Amino acid sequence: MSGMKVTIWNEFRHEKTNAAVKAIYPEGIHVTIAKAFADAPDIEVTMATLDDPEHGLSDSVLDQTDVLFWWGHCAHGEVSDEIVRKVQQRVLQGMGLVVLHSGHYSKIFKTLMGTNCSLKWREAAEKERLWNIAPGHPITEGIGEYFELEHTEMYGERFDIPEPQQLIFLSWFQGGEVFRSGCTWERGNGRIFYFRPGHETYPIYHNAQVQKNPVEFGTLGSTTSPHIYRQGAKQPCT
Amino acid sequence: MSGMKVTIWNEFRHEKTNAAVKAIYPEGIHVTIAKAFADAPDIEVTMATLDDPEHGLSDSVLDQTDVLFWWGHCAHGEVSDEIVRKVQQRVLQGMGLVVLHSGHYSKIFKTLMGTNCSLKWREAAEKERLWNIAPGHPITEGIGEYFELEHTEMYGERFDIPEPQQLIFLSWFQGGEVFRSGCTWERGNGRIFYFRPGHETYPIYHNAQVQKNPVEFGTLGSTTSPHIYRQGAKQPCT
Amino acid sequence: MSGMKVTIWNEFRHEKTNAAVKAIYPEGIHVTIAKAFADAPDIEVTMATLDDPEHGLSDSVLDQTDVLFWWGHCAHGEVSDEIVRKVQQRVLQGMGLVVLHSGHYSKIFKTLMGTNCSLKWREAAEKERLWNIAPGHPITEGIGEYFELEHTEMYGERFDIPEPQQLIFLSWFQGGEVFRSGCTWERGNGRIFYFRPGHETYPIYHNAQVQKNPVEFGTLGSTTSPHIYRQGAKQPCT
Amino acid sequence: MSGMKVTIWNEFRHEKTNAAVKAIYPEGIHVTIAKAFADAPDIEVTMATLDDPEHGLSDSVLDQTDVLFWWGHCAHGEVSDEIVRKVQQRVLQGMGLVVLHSGHYSKIFKTLMGTNCSLKWREAAEKERLWNIAPGHPITEGIGEYFELEHTEMYGERFDIPEPQQLIFLSWFQGGEVFRSGCTWERGNGRIFYFRPGHETYPIYHNAQVQKNPVEFGTLGSTTSPHIYRQGAKQPCT
Numbered sequence: 001m002s003g004m005k006v007t008i009w010n011e012f013r014h015e016k017t018n019a020a021v022k023a024i025y026p027e028g029i030h031v032t033i034a035k036a037f038a039d040a041p042d043i044e045v046t047m048a049t050l051d052d053p054e055h056g057l058s059d060s061v062l063d064q065t066d067v068l069f070w071w072g073h074c075a076h077g078e079v080s081d082e083i084v085r086k087v088q089q090r091v092l093q094g095m096g097l098v099v100l101h102s103g104h105y106s107k108i109f110k111t112l113m114g115t116n117c118s119l120k121w122r123e124a125a126e127k128e129r130l131w132n133i134a135p136g137h138p139i140t141e142g143i144g145e146y147f148e149l150e151h152t153e154m155y156g157e158r159f160d161i162p163e164p165q166q167l168i169f170l171s172w173f174q175g176g177e178v179f180r181s182g183c184t185w186e187r188g189n190g191r192i193f194y195f196r197p198g199h200e201t202y203p204i205y206h207n208a209q210v211q212k213n214p215v216e217f218g219t220l221g222s223t224t225s226p227h228i229y230r231q232g233a234k235q236p237c238t
Numbered sequence: 239m240s241g242m243k244v245t246i247w248n249e250f251r252h253e254k255t256n257a258a259v260k261a262i263y264p265e266g267i268h269v270t271i272a273k274a275f276a277d278a279p280d281i282e283v284t285m286a287t288l289d290d291p292e293h294g295l296s297d298s299v300l301d302q303t304d305v306l307f308w309w310g311h312c313a314h315g316e317v318s319d320e321i322v323r324k325v326q327q328r329v330l331q332g333m334g335l336v337v338l339h340s341g342h343y344s345k346i347f348k349t350l351m352g353t354n355c356s357l358k359w360r361e362a363a364e365k366e367r368l369w370n371i372a373p374g375h376p377i378t379e380g381i382g383e384y385f386e387l388e389h390t391e392m393y394g395e396r397f398d399i400p401e402p403q404q405l406i407f408l409s410w411f412q413g414g415e416v417f418r419s420g421c422t423w424e425r426g427n428g429r430i431f432y433f434r435p436g437h438e439t440y441p442i443y444h445n446a447q448v449q450k451n452p453v454e455f456g457t458l459g460s461t462t463s464p465h466i467y468r469q470g471a472k473q474p475c476t
Numbered sequence: 477m478s479g480m481k482v483t484i485w486n487e488f489r490h491e492k493t494n495a496a497v498k499a500i501y502p503e504g505i506h507v508t509i510a511k512a513f514a515d516a517p518d519i520e521v522t523m524a525t526l527d528d529p530e531h532g533l534s535d536s537v538l539d540q541t542d543v544l545f546w547w548g549h550c551a552h553g554e555v556s557d558e559i560v561r562k563v564q565q566r567v568l569q570g571m572g573l574v575v576l577h578s579g580h581y582s583k584i585f586k587t588l589m590g591t592n593c594s595l596k597w598r599e600a601a602e603k604e605r606l607w608n609i610a611p612g613h614p615i616t617e618g619i620g621e622y623f624e625l626e627h628t629e630m631y632g633e634r635f636d637i638p639e640p641q642q643l644i645f646l647s648w649f650q651g652g653e654v655f656r657s658g659c660t661w662e663r664g665n666g667r668i669f670y671f672r673p674g675h676e677t678y679p680i681y682h683n684a685q686v687q688k689n690p691v692e693f694g695t696l697g698s699t700t701s702p703h704i705y706r707q708g709a710k711q712p713c714t
Numbered sequence: 715m716s717g718m719k720v721t722i723w724n725e726f727r728h729e730k731t732n733a734a735v736k737a738i739y740p741e742g743i744h745v746t747i748a749k750a751f752a753d754a755p756d757i758e759v760t761m762a763t764l765d766d767p768e769h770g771l772s773d774s775v776l777d778q779t780d781v782l783f784w785w786g787h788c789a790h791g792e793v794s795d796e797i798v799r800k801v802q803q804r805v806l807q808g809m810g811l812v813v814l815h816s817g818h819y820s821k822i823f824k825t826l827m828g829t830n831c832s833l834k835w836r837e838a839a840e841k842e843r844l845w846n847i848a849p850g851h852p853i854t855e856g857i858g859e860y861f862e863l864e865h866t867e868m869y870g871e872r873f874d875i876p877e878p879q880q881l882i883f884l885s886w887f888q889g890g891e892v893f894r895s896g897c898t899w900e901r902g903n904g905r906i907f908y909f910r911p912g913h914e915t916y917p918i919y920h921n922a923q924v925q926k927n928p929v930e931f932g933t934l935g936s937t938t939s940p941h942i943y944r945q946g947a948k949q950p951c952t
Contacts, residue, residue: 092354092398094612114350115425116330131871131892136570136665145872157845157884158859160330160426162400165641166662170871170884170892178845178884178892186642187353188398189612332850369633369654374808374903383634395607395646396621403879404900408633408646408654416607416646416654424880427850568830568874590826591901592806636806636902638876663829664874 005044007065008033009056011072012049014200021200029071029200050075055083062086067096070103073200077107084108092188101198104159109194112187113161119179120156123199126174128152130181130197134168139182139193153199155179161194171196243282245303246271247294249310250287252438259438267309267438288313293321300324305334308341311438315345322346330426339436342397347432350425351399357417358394361437364412366390368419368435372406377420377431391437393417399432409434481520483541484509485532487548488525490676497676505547505676526551531559538562543572546579549676553583560584568664577674580635585670588663589637595655596632599675602650604628606657606673610644615658615669629675631655637670647672719758721779722747723770725786726763728914735914743785743914764789769797776800781810784817787914791821798822806902815912818873823908826901827875833893834870837913840888842866844895844911848882853896853907867913869893875908885910 010030014021025032034045046064048056050072062068068087072079084107091097091112099109104117128149132140156177162185169182181196248268252259263270272283284302286294288310300306306325310317322345329335329350337347342355366387370378394415400423407420419434486506490497501508510521522540524532526548538544544563548555560583567573567588575585580593604625608616632653638661645658657672724744728735739746748759760778762770764786776782782801786793798821805811805826813823818831842863846854870891876899883896895910 088352089354112352114326114352116327129890133871134662135872136662136667158847158849162423162425163403163880165401166877167881170894172886172890172892176843176886178886180884185400186610186612187400191612367652371634372900373634374900374905395609396611401642404639405643408656410648410652410654414605414648416648418646424848424850429850564828565830588828590802590828592803638899638901639879641877661876663876 004042005046005064005066006037006069007046007048007057007061007067008069009048009071010050011075012051013075014073018200025200029198033069033071050078055079057083057087059086062090062095065090065095067098069098069100070106070108071100071198072106073102076105079107081107084111088112091190091192094189096190097192099192099194101196102200104155104194109192112185112192115162116160119159120154120177122154122156122175122177124154124175125151126154128154128174128197129172130169131172132168133170133182134166137166137168139168139184149197152197155181155196168193169196242280243284243302243304244275244307245284245286245295245299245305246307247286247309248288249313250289251313252311256438263438267436271307271309288316293317295321295325297324300328300333303328303333305336307336307338308344308346309338309436310344311340314343317345319345322349326350329428329430332427334428335430337430337432339434340438342393342432347430350423350430353400354398357397358392358415360392360394360413360415362392362413363389364392366392366412366435367410368407369410370406371408371420372404375404375406375422377406377422387435390435393419393434406431407434480518481522481540481542482513482545483522483524483533483537483543484545485524485547486526487551488527489551490549494676501676505674509545509547526554531555533559533563535562538566538571541566541571543574545574545576546582546584547576547674548582549578552581555583557583560587564588567666567668570665572666573668575668575670577672578676580631580670585668588668589661591638592636595635596630596653598630598632598651598653600630600651601627602630604630604650604657604673605648606645607648608644609646609658610642613642613644613660615644615660625673628673631657631672644669645672718756719760719778719780720751720783721760721762721771721775721781722783723762723785724764725789726765727789728787732914739914743912747783747785764792769793771797771801773800776804776809779804779809781812783812783814784820784822785814785912786820787816790819793821795821798825802826805904805906808903810904811906813906813908815910816914818869818908823906826906827899829876830874833873834868834891836868836870836889836891838868838889839865840868842868842888842911843886844883845886846882847884847896848880851880851882851898853882853898863911866911869895869910882907883910 008030010028012028012030015025015028016022028049030047030049034047037043037045046061048061068090087108088111097108097112099106103109104119110117129146130148131146132143134140154173154175154177155171156173156179159180161180161183164180164183165186166184167180167182168184169180171179171181173179179196183194185192246268248266250266250268253263253266254260266287268285268287272285275281275283284299286299306328325335325346326349335346335350337344341347342357348355367384368386369384370381372378392411392413392415393409394411394417397418399418399421402418402421403424404422405418405420406422407418409417409419411417417434421432423430484506486504488504488506491501491504492498504525506523506525510523513519513521522537524537544566563584564587573584573588575582579585580595586593605622606624607622608619610616630649630651630653631647632649632655635656637656637659640656640659641662642660643656643658644660645656647655647657649655655672659670661668722744724742726742726744729739729742730736742763744761744763748761751757751759760775762775782804801811801822802825811822811826813820817823818833824831843860844862845860846857848854868887868889868891869885870887870893873894875894875897878894878897879900880898881894881896882898883894885893885895887893893910897908899906
């Protein structure tokens with residue numbers, strides 16, 4: 001599909017201040033995610049970060065955004081309420097929103113869900129297996145029964161979210177927890193996809209990892225809006 | 239069920255300032271609603287209004303509230319954000335919430351829905367027929383295929399809400415509109431029921447009307463929390 | 477999207493035996509529906525009817541079907557259980573299914589829903605207004621707030637179906653009824669769309685009508701499978 | 715709630731022919747389940763088995779049934795289609811249905827779901843942890859974050875069911891699988907609860923086990939119909 005426009009928003013703080021994170025994502029998580037779209041020539045990628053003016057989310061940027069990816073962790077509180085309201089309105093008008101990992105606690109996700117979006121977590125570099133619960137959904141195109149991440153932060157239930165419209169992935173963790181790791185909702189005219197994998201101290205979004213676990217980024221690329229759905233089939237998953 | 243505790247919150251402004259409203263609800267809409275519970279001896283009713291300290295919703299009142307009814311119209315903006323956050327947390331912890339009519343635009347409802355909760359409206363004293371879409375649900379106990387209100391304000395789709403967990407009532411309006419007039423959602427551990435009927439210049443909640451259309455209040459009495467569900471069967475509906 | 481394959485199944489009995497129906501659909505309802513796809517060159521249309529061998533639904537036909545349209549009315553009971561089981565399995569494997577009007581009582585629809593799929597009806601050539609409840613959904617692309625049919629058979633609630641995944645259209649009828657006229661469900665890997673309009677004695681599917689109410693067929697063309705979703709934007713709606 | 719009527723249906727074949735099963739459930743699984751209701755004096759329990767006339771499900775028995783429990787495994791095919799249709803109609807009219815464990819493949823469950831209800835399974839006496847996803851739901855009353863079964867048959871996704879109305883339990887299995895182990899749906903006026911635990915060669919339903927894991931039976935006792943919901947709070951869970 002020609003001209004699909006993705007904006008990748010990253011808090012971009014850990015990568016500047018934490019040596020371990022910097023080593024994995026020297027240019028920032030957003031750049032790593034953006035590179036995952038390099039083989040999808042129809043997708044135009046824009047990047048935006050917290051410390052840009054208006055957090056990089058000016059009206060002109062949002063006017064050019066079909067789908068917004070959101071990664072944040074330690075600075076959720078610094079996102080201005082005005083920008084959150086603006087992004088909420090864009091979603092209700094039809095923009096897709098993909099919330100990644102610790103973005104579950106972002107203002108924009110909590111605002112759209114109406115709940116606390118709380119969960120359990122543990123950093124033990126344990127194994128995660130993501131079961132494909134919706135094999136007919138475009139997001140899971142090219143994924144078989146499950147895919148695995150060898151070393152990941154654990155997120156456990158109960159995840160305080162409204163019942164998803166569709167449950168896409170269910171995670172099993174080595175330590176005994178389960179998690180609804182891929183969920184869709186519709187709000188207004190927009191679609192929202194929460195995708196659990198990803199952590200600043202594990203190379204989940206890194207190219208090297210992506211080359212080993214390509215299915216993971218396949219799921220990011222084929223996402224929540226009808227426009228992006230169309231991209232699904234064309235994106236190389238191997 | 240013994241000791242079920244209902245708190246009825248009313249903005250209580252129209253009734254003081256507008257002669258037409260005052261004529262219909264001289265003591266306030268909350269008092270009229272409270273009286274509808276008079277024949278349910280197991281239900282303890284508390285009332286609270288916007289101009290009470292803490293809007294009448296102190297921690298000690300909320301501690302004693304299983305289900306909160308909410309009526310507001312012209313002063314949604316005067317409800318403090320702090321109280322809204324507190325009520326939201328109570329709902330997520332398990333308190334039932336019944337939002338009435340123009341409460342669709344209240345801060346608490348919009349916060350819990352995550353959407354704009356906008357709709358169409360017209361004041362033409364037209365006929366409304368509420369079709370019972372969930373005949374097996376406790377809320378509709380004692381209601382047949384539909385019930386009617388002869389002179390009502392119209393609310394029309396599209397109502398900007400998340401897909402309800404269950405659609406309870408669908409309204410037909412004389413002028414050509416339809417509306418999802420009874421909807422349930424779960425958020426956190428709490429249940430939410432939106433119920434459309436009611437307007438400050440029509441005697442929808444007035445005893446005389448209730449005596450003619452008793453089913454309407456039956457729906458208010460058997461509501462969203464498991465505790466109130468239990469009440470359903472015991473409440474006289476004729 | 478190149479090569480999307482639609483099979484239109486029609487009971488094709490009324491058109492042979494009833495002069496009034498024959499006058500409106502001389503070649504059969506399936507041919508009229510097929511012609512509505514004439515301007516969508518990427519869509520390959522196949523037709524099948526009850527009196528064909530295997531009801532026209534051989535394995536080789538189903539192998540070449542991305543989406544199956546189903547129109548039936550007076551001969552539901554003559555559809556073989558074996559064919560119904562086969563079509564059910566195809567849907568569960570990912571085939572889209574669009575059930576039209578009186579197809580609500582077809583074996584295949586009842587089998588996939590698990591309910592009686594009963595409803596009220598009245599033939600009074602009354603006005604129907606279909607409100608667009610899902611303006612962000614591909615099915616409603618190009619439709620505004622609502623569209624109208626001047627003379628239609630009424631279908632009224634309660635429609636005995638499982639809660640839809642998404643409610644697309646809500647009908648208002650002149651005579652006082654409402655109906656969930658456009659509904660989606662997912663079953664297995666397949667998507668199902670029920671679309672109410674259409675009747676054998678009203679020219680709902682006829683070209684002349686379509687030219688006056690083109691949006692109606694726009695909704696049929698952009699339907700339930702991701703493949704057909706992609707077609708939505710390209711299909712001329714005027 | 716006085717006079718709530720539960721009928722427990724058991725295939726009752728393994729217990730007669732298999733020594734291992736007989737040792738665990740000498741009187742039949744139905745009797746063990748029935749005894750779990752012994753401390754709930756308001757509940758009247760009836761039992762019915764496959765080899766009874768009309769499978770024990772005559773009209774007069776069904777007339778006296780508010781909720782039907784269903785356990786079957788090796789003889790699903792021997793249940794008559796006529797009885798299945800009758801039970802389906804009762805559910806649609808408002809009877810609650812609790813489907814246990816291998817009952818996922820019963821005719822009645824598949825009929826009501828419209829899908830294949832297939833799943834993965836493995837008998838390795840492995841550990842299962844059932845996470846409570848719906849802490850505000852009556853079924854989970856008295857259950858904390860999770861409960862565990864030390865030695866159980868594994869059931870794994872993808873479970874081919876329609877998206878549940880509400881997800882109640884999510885299971886984690888030692889061997890790497892997850893499963894939607896407690897799910898609710900509404901069909902017609904009736905409510906359905908699928909509950910995974912239970913196997914004929916593990917003493918899941920046995921009193922001794924129940925005494926160790928009382929919460930498990932608590933979930934069976936407070937179930938799907940509003941009538942049974944009311945029972946929830948009164949049932950001893952320790």
